[in-house]
Amino acid sequence: MREIKVSLVGFGNVGRATAKVLIEKGRLFEERYGIRINVISISDTSGTVWLPEGIDLREALLVKENFGRLSAWTNDYEVYELTPEEAVREVDSEIVVDVTNDREAWTWHLRALKEGKGIVTSNKPPLAYHYRELISEAEKRELPYLFEATVMAGTPIVGLLRENLLGDEVQRIEAVLNATTTFILTQMERGLSFEEALAKAQKLGIAERDPSGDVLGIDAGYKATILHCLAFHPITYEEIKVRGIAEVTEGEIERAKTKGKTIRLVARIEKGNVVVEPAEIPKESPLAVESHENAAVIKTDLLGELIIKGAGAGLKETASGVVSDVIKAALRLV
Amino acid sequence: MREIKVSLVGFGNVGRATAKVLIEKGRLFEERYGIRINVISISDTSGTVWLPEGIDLREALLVKENFGRLSAWTNDYEVYELTPEEAVREVDSEIVVDVTNDREAWTWHLRALKEGKGIVTSNKPPLAYHYRELISEAEKRELPYLFEATVMAGTPIVGLLRENLLGDEVQRIEAVLNATTTFILTQMERGLSFEEALAKAQKLGIAERDPSGDVLGIDAGYKATILHCLAFHPITYEEIKVRGIAEVTEGEIERAKTKGKTIRLVARIEKGNVVVEPAEIPKESPLAVESHENAAVIKTDLLGELIIKGAGAGLKETASGVVSDVIKAALRLV
Known part of the structure; x- marks a missing residue:
């Protein structure tokens, strides 16, 4: 021992x-x-x-x-x-x-x-x-x-990118990396306003008292930055584009719904280019996650598309x- | 160098x-x-x-x-x-x-x-x-x-189980691990008989001339055995239960369809118990894969459900x- x-x-x-x-x-x-x-x-x-x-x-x-x-x-x-x-x-x-x-x-x-x-x-x-x-x-x-x-x-996306796929080149990652925004957007789909949804998330302990880290996309941005470092080369958070969900309107949520889509805070990570922003996702996409699940679609040259999906939050x-x-x-x- | x-x-x-x-x-x-x-x-x-x-x-x-x-x-x-x-x-x-x-x-x-x-x-x-x-x-x-x-x-399920999740205990894995049977079952859903679907798979080079390894579930059984060894403890192929897709009838395929389900060759892996057999899967399940994709749902004590999905065949x-x-x-x- x-x-x-x-x-x-x-x-x-x-x-x-x-x-x-x-x-x-x-x-x-x-x-x-x-x-x-x-x-x-x-x-x-x-x-x-x-x-x-x-x-x-x-x-x-x-x-x-x-x-x-x-x-x-x-x-x-x-x-x-x-x-x-x-x-x-x-x-x-x-x-x-x-x-x-x-x-x-x-x-x-x-x-x-x-x-x-x-x-x-x-x-x-x-x-x-x-x-x-x-x-x-x-x-x-x-x-x-x-x-x-x-x-x-604990969903092992870091281990997967860092210690596996050693012969592959990653071409693109698309991911939903923040569970609090997913919760708020889901509540808005059920008819709550952004403020009501946020208040509910805070009451349940899903959002923090100062929710800006989640709502403004900073948390997802940090994670997207880290994934870029792993898949491509080191960058910093200052080099990426981030727009949170604070400006997502009830009208946008409704319009997505009528098209059979759902809005999620999506990170798109390509070599030298990282964008985190609310995006319309088809309901059947692996990124159309619910609750505290996160998901990533990793595209590589040899393997094609690889999906990993699992808990993105929780103690x-x-x-x-x-x-x-x-x-x-x-x-x-x- | x-x-x-x-x-x-x-x-x-x-x-x-x-x-x-x-x-x-x-x-x-x-x-x-x-x-x-x-x-x-x-x-x-x-x-x-x-x-x-x-x-x-x-x-x-x-x-x-x-x-x-x-x-x-x-x-x-x-x-x-x-x-x-x-x-x-x-x-x-x-x-x-x-x-x-x-x-x-x-x-x-x-x-x-x-x-x-x-x-x-x-x-x-x-x-x-x-x-x-x-x-x-x-x-x-x-x-x-x-x-x-x-x-x-190359979908890194072995690396994921062997070198990650080191603090978790796996409780169960459910997986679709053979792409040839998925192809045949998909063709049967489109109206072909088992024999026609198999012939088509052979013609496209998806099934081998002697298709028994895939069709009888041996290939999926080998893989399920290996996953059991990784997640629990070493066993051999002789200790698991395998039933392939050769006896799946067009009637069964149709009945599944009317229930909004699809039949896939599913491996269920629990501690000391591995079963590979055709099973009805809801269309929205991560196991309802198409084409050459494989998928696994790994349940652990700490993380809950983790899904990994990607190419399961191809050169x-x-x-x-x-x-x-x-x-x-x-x-x-x-």
Whole structure:
């Protein structure tokens, strides 16, 4: 049995879902992969809990869920005031897992790589703005830098493009990559106004209190940028065109319906050209997804069209991608 | 630039399609991966052409296509009478590519592994009957044993199950894995009898002269066996239940149609239980594929349902899987 030491940075919804999977399935992973995943530090915005022997994840969840912050933990554990940059430098882990929304996380991703640590991330902006630097630093140091959960939650489109189809050239990807906009558009098809649909999404926890990331297409844009980096060459979010769904009218929804079509926020990704915008989709198209499903149609020179479709949101669905990457990173590092 | 020496065993349709991709895209692979794939031997049933400096694949294709056998090659090349077992022992290659239909190929796969060579195969029976031995020999020796093209041609369902979803447990797979039966059933829906549809498939080269492998469900059964090995644990083809489409009547086809359904040869794969048989599928199901498309619905504990759909047959589509695996094996060996 080989032990791998992990720092978990971020203990919000995705971080806690990841911890739950590690609690429930840790034993199974030991049997299946011969690897014990030992979380030795957890950081949230209140501080960093760090225990070199490993943290009891059940207790960490209890503290967080009862008190809302890790710094409330006072019995056996030391809570340190460390920035993420300090944490990745000081904590002796082998893999750093970023499940934050920190837009500037790329700085401490780079720091972690320079310290010889692998990275697993569900956090999109580092890749959407700094793909080239991060991947080349990781390659130079032969360290894993894995990001399955950044696009389509755990549905393995990143693994598919990054580690498979090695003889194919991708010609085009068309994809629906944001579930919140799908929910809002579906509700509008049922007669709600944009504002009503958005309010419903917020009430159900599908949209955030500040919904701009989803509604303006930024989230889908980040993901489309990452897919372009994988399929073609590194670009940044600034180089793509994005129009969200805020201006989609009830009239447009109706017109699409009468033509047997449906409007979805579609990303079209070609070499050097990425456009994210609302588009009419035939009802029978694989992109006419419902609920929290995402879908991508990947066209390549040898294979033709390949469709991958699955969960694009959800906590355990996102944790699926994070945990798969942690295991993958661990298997490469042992 | 690192060179990797490859033995190509089999020079039928898939072998030649593979050679064509290597000719057309070899330069690109050198740039992209820093690897030169050098085929130093090619075997067909007439003999083995072997040149330690590397074979001119263009010439090999010309000889094969003009004379039907490699042993007709008499100018610069030596043609040896070697069994595949002798070829993998004597030829100094690093990767052996099996694109034959040799049912007993597992013996020389094992031999190749024992000689320290990696394997890439599109040949199904070795895996459908000897998965456990072959994979454990490869793991013991830390050699690649790759078989993307055995299931769904180059559509990367093998890579998806083998190298991704590492934190998920698969609960069930439902899949349509044989394109010839889909063609025949589609033709029957258009009014042809089974015999007429089969004759048409044979005329178009979709079904073989001896169509039993497809029609009796053996091909789909091999693939379903391999998927079970990947998703659960090793089994053999003898342990699964297979019923082909030879007994599907025009009446059954009609009855399905009136219910808005379609009959396809469906593989249902659960832990310890694999059944391949004709089944009624709703028209809107992802399994209601047309033409040469295959589809699989993979249900897991964390992700829920994941759908992958793409080419399940075709020469360059199969070569896509073989070539991707050759590159993957080369990247691991360098």
